[in-house]
Amino acid sequence: MPAAPAPRGTCAEGTPWARPTRLDGAPAPPPERSPPVPTSTEPSFRSDVTVELIKHTASDADVLFAARVSTAGGESLDELNKDPERSKGLINYLMRDRHGSPFEHNSMTFFISAPIFVFREFMRHRVGWSYNEESGRYRELQPVFYWPAEDRKLVQQGKPGRYEFIDGPPGLLNHTRMHMEIAYREAYAAYQAMLNAGIAREVARSVLPVGLYSSCYATCNARSLMHFLGLRTTHPAAAIKSSPQREIEMVGEKMEAEWAKLMPLTYKAFNANGRVAP
Numbered sequence: 001m002p003a004a005p006a007p008r009g010t011c012a013e014g015t016p017w018a019r020p021t022r023l024d025g026a027p028a029p030p031p032e033r034s035p036p037v038p039t040s041t042e043p044s045f046r047s048d049v050t051v052e053l054i055k056h057t058a059s060d061a062d063v064l065f066a067a068r069v070s071t072a073g074g075e076s077l078d079e080l081n082k083d084p085e086r087s088k089g090l091i092n093y094l095m096r097d098r099h100g101s102p103f104e105h106n107s108m109t110f111f112i113s114a115p116i117f118v119f120r121e122f123m124r125h126r127v128g129w130s131y132n133e134e135s136g137r138y139r140e141l142q143p144v145f146y147w148p149a150e151d152r153k154l155v156q157q158g159k160p161g162r163y164e165f166i167d168g169p170p171g172l173l174n175h176t177r178m179h180m181e182i183a184y185r186e187a188y189a190a191y192q193a194m195l196n197a198g199i200a201r202e203v204a205r206s207v208l209p210v211g212l213y214s215s216c217y218a219t220c221n222a223r224s225l226m227h228f229l230g231l232r233t234t235h236p237a238a239a240i241k242s243s244p245q246r247e248i249e250m251v252g253e254k255m256e257a258e259w260a261k262l263m264p265l266t267y268k269a270f271n272a273n274g275r276v277a278p
Contacts, residue, residue: 041192043184045177046213047149049247050113051254058106058222060084060265063091066102088265095269100278103223103266104128110218110255115146117210118248121232128224133216136205140195144213145184147177152246163243183209222263226270227277229256239274 061084068076068090079087094102112122123131134141148154153165154172187207194204220228232244232252244252260267 041143041188043143043145043181043188045145045147045181045184047147047152049118049250049254050111051251051258052111053258054109054111054217056106056108056262058108058259058262060088060091060263062106063094063102063222063263063266066105067094067099084265088269091265092269092272095266095273095278098276098278100223103226103278104221106221106263108220108222108225108259108262110220110258111215112218112251113213113215114251115211115247116214117146118245118251119214119216120210121245121248122216122218122251125224125228125231128221128227130219131216134214136208137202140201141191141205141208141212141214143184143188145180145209146211146213146247147180148173161243165246180211184211222259222266223277225255225259226275228252229270230275230277235271235275237271237275239276 061080061082064082064084064087065076065079068079072078084091093099112119114122119133123129150173152173153167154176155166155168156163157166158164187209190207191204194207195201229252230238230240231242232248233256234242234244234249
């Protein structure tokens with residue numbers, strides 16, 4: 001005797017779906033889901049980024065004891081109790097002649113909240129960096145989306161690698177934000193509909209755009225941060241011009257401000273020598 005047809009139900013938006021059956025033709029139990037995380041389904045919009053220094057072991061003295069071990073052995077640890085100002089010439093020499101390893105004996109951990117497209121550029125920096133990012137597999141993602149600030153230049157012109165950006169005609173910002181909002185709302189509604197139908201978070205998240213905000217812990221040392229800043233910021237002291245996307249540059253500027261307070265002599269030497277990582 002043939003098996004009875006599978007019972008049917010409806011998704012939240014009214015679209016029919018067929019409940020899967022077992023091999024014996026009986027209806028399969030509904031999929032198990034973790035309790036939903038309370039969330040607002042109303043999208044919100046941001047133009048900024050968040051960067052917080054969570055913890056650090058970083059000072060100019062870290063550079064000095066690491067550099068002097070080659071000539072002083074264990075006595076180089078005495079540098080930790082001395083004023084680094086008297087040895088700023090050594091820090092400048094190390095930076096100028098690109099003796100880089102002494103700048104690695106320190107650590108900074110940042111909490112960062114930014115659009116996903118920023119993290120996809122950020123995580124191209126691999127040497128000297130560690131990352132842990134919010135996971136769309138394990139939690140329901142919040143509807144917080146990026147749209148450009150009023151001072152964001154929106155029109156790109158020029159040749160690849162030599163682009164410049166200009167403001168564009170009046171009304172372009174509103175036009176941009178309007179279409180972003182339409183796309184974001186549609187995408188998040190589809191995401192919610194799939195979650196409500198029992199579809200796994202790791203599958204449902206595929207409809208979400210890269211303008212969605214994510215969060216991440218990023219840990220680095222001064223040498224890896226200098227390499228990042230050399231590529232992802234613009235600065236009048238830079239010997240090598242870079243053209244970063246503005247949104248990742250905003251992250252870099254905030255990280256740079258925190259680092260400058262921790263290692264002022266190293267930071268000064270970095271700028272004095274063309275902002276090139278040693």
